[in-house]
Amino acid sequence: MSNDAVLHGDAVVLPHSGVHHGEHHEHHHHETFITKYVFSQDHKMIAKQFLITGMVWAVIGGLMSVLFRLQLGYPDATFPWLEDILGKWAKGGRISAEAYYALVTTHGTVLVFFVLTAGLSGTFANFLIPLQVGARDMASPMMNMLSYWFFLAASVVMLSSIFVETGPFSGGWTAYPPLSALGDASPGSKTGMDLWLTSMALFVVSQLLAGINYISTVLNLRTKGMSMTRLPLTIWALFFTAVLGLLSFPVLFSGFILLIFDRNFGTSFYLSDIFIASTNKALPNEGGSAILYQHLFWFLGHPEVYIILLPAMGMVSEILSTNARKPIFGYMAMIGSLFAIAILAFLVWAHHMFVTGLNPFLGSIFVLLTLLIAVPSAIKVFNWLTTLWRGNIRFTPGMLFAIGFVSLFISGGLTGIWLGNSALDIHLHDTYFVIAHFHIVMGVASMFGMFAGIYHWYPKMYGRYMNNTLGYIHFWLTMIGAYLIFWPMHYEGLAGMPRRYYDYSVWESFKQFAELNKFISTVVIIVFAVQLLFLFNFFYSIFKGRKVTTLNPWGSTTLEWTTPIHPGHGNWVGEIPEVHRWAYDYGKDGQEFIPQTQPVGEHESHH
Amino acid sequence: MSMFFTIAVIVLVFLIIFQIAKASEYVSVLKGEEKSRKQQNKVNGFLMVGFLVLGLIGVYVCNKMLYGKTLLPHGSASVQGEKVDSMLWVTLIVTGVVFIITQIILFWFAYKYQENDKRKAFYFPHNNTMEVVWTVIPAIALTVLVVIGLRNWFAFTSDAPKNALQVEVTGKQFGWIFRYAGKDKEFGKKYFRNIDEANSNLLGQIWDDSKNFDDVVVTQTMYIVKDKPVKLIIGSRDVVHDVGLPHFRLKMDAVPGTPTTLWFTPKYTTKEMKEKTGNPNFQYEISCDQMCGNGHYSMKGIIEVVTQAEFDLWMAKQKPNYYAAFPDKDPANQQPATPAAKDSASTAKAPAATEKVKM
Known part of the structure; x- marks a missing residue:
């Protein structure tokens, strides 16, 4: 399906240039439908494959959140149509607890890994790295292609897990053992969990193939004159993202391997002292530690947050600067703060584990390191704000989402200061405060970064524009909706309302929020509908959007806008342009913008 | 039936929005794309400041409606929890001030510096003093929060009193x-x-x-x-x-x-x-x-x-x-009785x- 949709996107493709420099071959190699749209090795097509697969997952994952929000908002109501679509999972029109937990778990897994990791950095790393560093393709186009197909395989396995009889995995996206290790403790931990682990293992392979490719491309395939400090911030962000992924996904994988052993081969890495009431049996395992898994998981799990966030930060920096018609403020500080965040990302994982019985002294170290991250984050925010100051701002839909990103990043980032402090986390841990925090700062903010990127680079991807008016409606309703959904959740969290509860009505301490939950669920449905509007805009514009008529529609300095409107495989016709300056000469010496390819003039001022 | 009706309404609303959006594209072609782009820019600039004002009012209203429903107004029911509450207030003040200032700056700048033919963007790539200042200030503020936090943390995780x-x-x-x-x-x-x-x-x-x-x-x-x-x-x-x-x-x-x-x-x-x-x-x-x-x-x-x-x-x-x-070991069952x-x-x-x- 993903490929059908982009089928005629590049209806008019300019003659291809070969991969050899300089020589201009007409149709150097013949492309069939299969090599062009299905097993394509062109980074731009692979990017679109990632994007559209990610969108399919975003719809599935989003729809799941709508379903479980129905249960949270209207716990007493019955919806007969739910039984029609979910069958035994919604007997009598009410989602069962089992189905609720399966939905929550799959929503989390899919959104974090398939949408915001594969869909976001998969799309934009693939699309932007060769175009912005000035390369004809990735260092290894073949591995790049494999990376997509491993992702698709992971997707198929994950999707199939929804249809097994005992249901998909339902123990939360973090999959803590023993719950995830014992089928007798939860039906979702039977076949569903096997499929979940298989899918995630395939996904890790996909991420590693992709990451190593991104890194080697950025390091080795930059065009002449493109020194590291002339790279656009998008590339820096994507580079750090790839490094994070490459170093942390293998650790997650090792955690999963041990879990597979515990599940299937009778080992006791994570299991000890367990008596299962449903079978009335004590398990033979002794000596394992359930906490070990949490360490291994969060050693990826925390960098994962930045794997999701950094690409969005990079794109937002680029889009803010382009549309404010001003250089990004503090370019070197932006790189420095990305670097600091990337390093610190590896040193804070245990802040997810303050209340696991972690040694308090160790906990205090993690408090310090966690709150340290606020410093580079603050630098980034102040730099973005200063970039807007005395600019000449054009509100393209991409720009709106970039500004929205900054707003959400501030809101969600500040609550990180609450949760990173163990003495507050001891009250707020695993409550709705956490839900509000990470949805705003990681979920919605990164989604905004992704939207910004899609709107901004759509003309380059498809040679057409998306409809602006729909873009504006999409932005404003999503922005308002996102705050209406997640802002009030902070209050639920302050009351200690735990996350992952199917029903709050029997809880004297939490049932006062029934009205609020109804309100939030209603907004969720509207916001989801608005996203369908975006999808419609996206697919409609591929075929019918306004055509791009100029090479550089946003007046941007970076290299991707020097390629033809419909770049073929190899990107540039003829030689790859040489770069003479950094990516942010906007408004310099009274000029609107100076492309990176323009040599430095004799009388040009220094900055 | 109501399900069908709801879907019909949603589809209809979609169609209307789409038609408006499509029409606005044609209008902009007729009017001149540059001119209509500038108009849209003004509208969005206005919405930026509108969002800021309504958003801040919304934050206030939300607090008024929901604060009473949290467990905070009654105070903590444990001695240790009082420290959580007091720290929560300190953190709220620090982050709240930053939140309000930065959000106001963000949306105000977006409104104020929206595209205008008379203005030229100011070429301002970096300024070391400013960057040092806003590295140091957050660092100090966070140090304070870390110190208060850890003092409480060690109090919470200390050994329980002997008489507990x-x-x-x-x-x-x-x-x-x-x-x-x-x-x-x-x-x-x-x-x-x-x-x-x-x-x-x-x-x-x-x-x-x-x-x-x-x-x-x-x-x-x-x-x-x-x-x-x-x-x-x-x-x-x-x-x-x-x-x-x-x-x-x-x-x-x-x-x-x-x-x-x-x-x-x-x-x-x-x-x-x-x-x-x-x-x-x-x-x-x-x-x-x-x-x-x-x-x-x-x-x-x-x-x-x-x-x-x-x-x-x-x-x-x-x-x-x-x-x-x-x-049988229960003294209550030990009374002499027949087996x-x-x-x-x-x-x-x-x-x-x-x-x-x-x-």
């Missing part, structure tokens, strides 16, 4: 089991393979250990004493659970195989809290805060905070679990005991 009441809390799918050490103030040993629900041995107490003879095991409701520190020794029988104590502002995971501890001093009895909150149904609830299976949401425990006198009275009524497991009668007494007792613990 000790309660062993064990999570299982899906409920809580509490054990009191009894007169000897020491818990007997336990081993998970000895767990035998049919014979009232929920925790796997080792009956060879005489310290177990006076240990009291109850489920559902835990009794603790006002103003007396209580130390919870937390464990789990199956998967990871979490002892969530929202009113006391504390929580700690229950991990199988690895005991954890948590101590606090309750400030108000349940009765006092009923008056304080004006809610006659008030209960201190233990919520499981770690996903533990399909019954996670129903894993509720109750804490009854009582005075020392009430506690002693309650404790006097409890029978050691040993007697539930071995009814047959003794037998029937013990069989009658056993189901009652299991019923009690199954709660």
Whole structure:
């Protein structure tokens, strides 16, 4: 399906240039439908494959959140149509607890890994790295292609897990053992969990193939004159993202391997002292530690947050600067703060584990390191704000989402200061405060970064524009909706309302929020509908959007806008342009913008 | 039918929005794309400042509506929790000020510096002084928060006072089991393979250990004493659970195989809290805060905070679990009786005991 949709996107493709420099071959190699749209090795097509697969997952994952929000908002109501679509999972029109937990778990897994990791950095790393560093393709186009197909395989396995009889995995996206290790403790931990682990293992392979490719491309395939400090911030962000992924996904994988052993081969890495009431049996395992898994998981799990966030930060920096018609403020500080965040990302994982019985002294170290991250984050925010100051701002839909990103990043980032402090986390841990925090700062903010990127680079991807008016409606309703959904959740969290509860009505301490939950669920449905509007805009514009008529529609300095409107495989016709300056000469010496390819003039001022 | 109707309405709304959007594209072609782009820019610039104003009002209204529903207005029910609350306020002030200033700047700049033919963007790539200032200020603010936080953290995680009441809390799918050490103030040993629900041995107490003879095991409701520190020794029988104590502002995971501890001093009895909150149904609830299976949401425990006198009275009524497991050892069953009668007494007792613990 993903490929059908982009089928005629590049209806008019300019003659291809070969991969050899300089020589201009007409149709150097013949492309069939299969090599062009299905097993394509062109980074731009692979990017679109990632994007559209990610969108399919975003719809599935989003729809799941709508379903479980129905249960949270209207716990007493019955919806007969739910039984029609979910069958035994919604007997009598009410989602069962089992189905609720399966939905929550799959929503989390899919959104974090398939949408915001594969869909976001998969799309934009693939699309932007060769175009912005000035390369004809990735260092290894073949591995790049494999990376997509491993992702698709992971997707198929994950999707199939929804249809097994005992249901998909339902123990939360973090999959803590023993719950995830014992089928007798939860039906979702039977076949569903096997499929979940298989899918995630395939996904890790996909991420590693992709990451190593991104890194080697950025390091080795930059065009002449493109020194590291002339790279656009998008590339820096994507580079750090790839490094994070490459170093942390293998650790997650090792955690999963041990879990597979515990599940299937009778080992006791994570299991000890367990008596299962449903079978009335004590398990033979002794000596394992359930906490070990949490360490291994969060050693990826925390960098994962930045794997999701950094690409969005990079794109937002680029889009803010382009549309404010001003250089990004503090370019070197932006790189420095990305670097600091990337390093610190590896040193804070245990802040997810303050209340696991972690040694308090160790906990205090993690408090310090966690709150340290606020410093580079603050630098980034102040730099973005200063970039807007005395600019000449054009509100393209991409720009709106970039500004929205900054707003959400501030809101969600500040609550990180609450949760990173163990003495507050001891009250707020695993409550709705956490839900509000990470949805705003990681979920919605990164989604905004992704939207910004899609709107901004759509003309380059498809040679057409998306409809602006729909873009504006999409932005404003999503922005308002996102705050209406997640802002009030902070209050639920302050009351200690735990996350992952199917029903709050029997809880004297939490049932006062029934009205609020109804309100939030209603907004969720509207916001989801608005996203369908975006999808419609996206697919409609591929075929019918306004055509791009100029090479550089946003007046941007970076290299991707020097390629033809419909770049073929190899990107540039003829030689790859040489770069003479950094990516942010906007408004310099009274000029609107100076492309990176323009040599430095004799009388040009220094900055 | 209503379902069909709803879908029809949604589709219709979509179509209308789409038609408007399409039309606006044609209009912009007619009007000149540059001109209509500038108009759209003005509209969005205005919306930016509109969003800011309405957003800040929204924050205020939201607070007014929801603050009363949080547990904060009644204050913390534990001495330790007061520190959580006070730190929460300090953090709120620091982050709140930053939030308001930065959001105002963001949307105000977006509005003020929207595209204007008369203005040229100011080429301003970097300024070291500014960058140093806004690196140092957050660093100082965070240091303050870290210092306050860690001082409290070490207070929370310090050793419990010697006189603390000790309660062993064990999570299982899906409920809580509490054990009191009894007169000897020491818990007997336990081993998970000895767990035998049919014979009232929920925790796997080792009956060879005489310290177990006076240990009291109850489920559902835990009794603790006002103003007396209580130390919870937390464990789990199956998967990871979490002892969530929202009113006391504390929580700690229950991990199988690895005991954890948590101590606090309750400030108000349940009765006092009923008056304080004006809610006659008030209960201190233990919520499981770690996903533990399909019954996670129903894993509720109750804490009854009582005075020392009430506690002693309650404790006097409890029978050691040993007697539930071995009814013939129960002094209450030791009256001279015919063997047959003794037998029937013990069989009658056993189901009652299991019923009690199954709660």
